[in-house]
Amino acid sequence: MKKVGVIMGSKSDLPVMQDAIDILKEFNIEVEVDIVSAHRTPEKLFDYGKNAHTREFAVIVAGAGGAAHLPGMIASLSPLPVIGVPVKSSNSIDGWDSVLSILQMPGGVPVATVALNGAKNAGILAAQIIGASDSAVLDKILEYKEGLKQKVHESAKDLK
Numbered sequence: 039m040k041k042v043g044v045i046m047g048s049k050s051d052l053p054v055m056q057d058a059i060d061i062l063k064e065f066n067i068e069v070e071v072d073i074v075s076a077h078r079t080p081e082k083l084f085d086y087g088k089n090a091h092t093r094e095f096a097v098i099v100a101g102a103g104g105a106a107h108l109p110g111m112i113a114s115l116s117p118l119p120v121i122g123v124p125v126k127s128s129n130s131i132d133g134w135d136s137v138l139s140i141l142q143m144p145g146g147v148p149v150a151t152v153a154l155n156g157a158k159n160a161g162i163l164a165a166q167i168i169g170a171s172d173s174a175v176l177d178k179i180l181e182y183k184e185g186l187k188q189k190v191h192e193s194a195k196d197l198k
């Protein structure tokens with residue numbers, strides 16, 4: 039099975055990005071985690087984006103805060119789907135800087151953007167992309183959705 043690359047602009051993003059790593063592991067999907075920064079390690083960014091599709095990745099989850107150019111730059115270099123996670127970093131403008139940097143991509147270079155700090159959903163979406171051609175992962179996702187439904191039914195029972 040192909041794996042998911044989870045990258046972030048700084049180790050300070052890890053507390054947020056850990057949610058993507060955890061849910062992917064729950065779905066038994068191999069994850070490779072790395073720190074890549076468009077601003078601080080441009081050569082590494084270029085190498086990562088140019089070669090990710092030759093390294094058994096199916097999808098890349100990229101999280102960054104502030105002037106979050108990482109997901110868009112990876113999307114500009116790679117033919118793989120990129121899921122962007124806006125991270126609310128310590129000196130951010132309430133996270134809007136990151137949200138808009140990742141969301142407002144020009145035509146032709148999509149980044150599938152999740153909510154602010156929405157790394158868990160990014161992990162689920164990455165699993166769904168893999169699940170489209172892998173029945174074991176698809177079964178896990180169906181099971182996960184059933185779990186969500188049961189939780190709502192249980193919580194509704196408490197109200198009666």
Ligand SMILES: Nc1c(C(=O)O)ncn1[C@@H]1O[C@H](COP(=O)(O)O)[C@@H](O)[C@H]1O
Nearest residue numbers: 047048050075076077102103107108127
């Ligand atoms: N947005 C980017 C990029 C990039 O887009 O390449 N590289 C680092 N950063 C972000 O800077 C914030 C502060 O980083 P530090 O905590 O290391 O100062 C982090 O949220 C990181 O994602």
